[in-house]
Amino acid sequence: MSRARLYRNGVLEAEGFPVSEVSEHVRDPSATVWFDLCAPSEAELAAIGEALGLHPLSVEDVLQEQQRPKLDVYDSHLFLTVYALTLDATGTLRHCEVDVFLTANAMVTVRENDLLDIDAVTHRWDAARERAGQGVAFLLHGLLDYVVDGHLQVAEELDDRVEELEDLLFDDRPQGHHLQRRTFELRKTMLRLRRVTKPMRDLVDGLDRRELGMIGADMAPYFRDVYDHVLRVSELNESMRELLGNVRETYLTLQGNRMNAIMKKVTSWAAIIAVPTSITGFFGQNVPFFGYGLPSGLWISVLLMVVTSVSLYVVFRKWDWL
Known part of the structure; x- marks a missing residue:
């Protein structure tokens, strides 16, 4: 039109x-x-x-x-x-x-x-x-x-x-x-x-x-x-x-900042998990040590794992890694 x-x-x-x-x-x-x-x-x-x-x-x-x-x-x-x-x-x-x-x-x-x-x-x-x-x-x-x-x-x-x-x-x-x-x-x-x-x-x-x-x-x-x-x-x-x-x-x-934050968290948790692994590995060795063959050995290892893991968690939180 x-x-x-x-x-x-x-x-x-x-x-x-x-x-x-x-x-x-x-x-x-x-x-x-x-x-x-x-x-x-x-x-x-x-x-x-x-x-x-x-x-x-x-x-x-x-x-x-x-x-x-x-x-x-x-x-x-x-x-x-x-x-x-x-x-x-x-x-x-x-x-x-x-x-x-x-x-x-x-x-x-x-x-x-x-x-x-x-x-x-x-x-x-x-x-x-x-x-x-x-x-x-x-x-x-x-x-x-x-x-x-x-x-x-x-x-x-x-x-x-x-x-x-x-x-x-x-x-x-x-x-x-x-x-x-x-x-x-x-x-x-x-x-x-x-x-x-x-x-x-x-x-x-x-x-x-x-x-x-x-x-x-x-x-x-x-x-x-x-x-x-x-x-x-x-x-x-x-x-x-x-x-x-x-x-x-x-x-x-x-995205880079988020990736860095994720990597800090993953690394921190990996460090916390590594502590119980190392302690249980140490207490599992086939030689006599303090508390070997006794119930106290179990409680000592458990106490070490708890105290060390909690300490790492508190430190990582203070550093804003977690």
């Missing part, structure tokens, strides 16, 4: 018109046209490309999957690739590639799938209709603002998951395998997030170049706000990577 809007002199005039009417509307300098395509065919892309005079290379980029977020400048238009992101219930990062064509008075969005809620984008436009007179800059800001807010929401959710991992580190009975698996999955997710969000800094900053003439003085503060959100996402991602590294190092340190 396709969505379309026509603004004339900053006022929404029409919606839902076919792509065949786009070329007629863009001839009017007072008109601003937005057209949206979701998973279009090559024929549909060719039609919109012909209507707006789009460069063949930009149309070809739409057909290729997994494009890097970027901003390409052509003589007749700009071409942007951004990604809308969300986390599902299992913590898996899902994305939707959004390709954007920008001309002097038209914007075309091409979505890879319906993961991007285009209705939420149009609601943002409607909530800021007083800026609709800024043309395609107004439309582009609403789209980028929604996409970057989605990036920020994903980053904050991942940050909460990292904090949960930190709490799991100091459980009385930590689940080492579960902790390592979640840490590995989070590292993979954050790497994918970084690949999508890091190029956004250059993309949003590039739109503000004077030679492009895309962003006027009235819209510049709003794009700077989007850029600030992009920086915040990048900073959150970097801090989460450091925190995950700290979680891993802390986990290994705690």
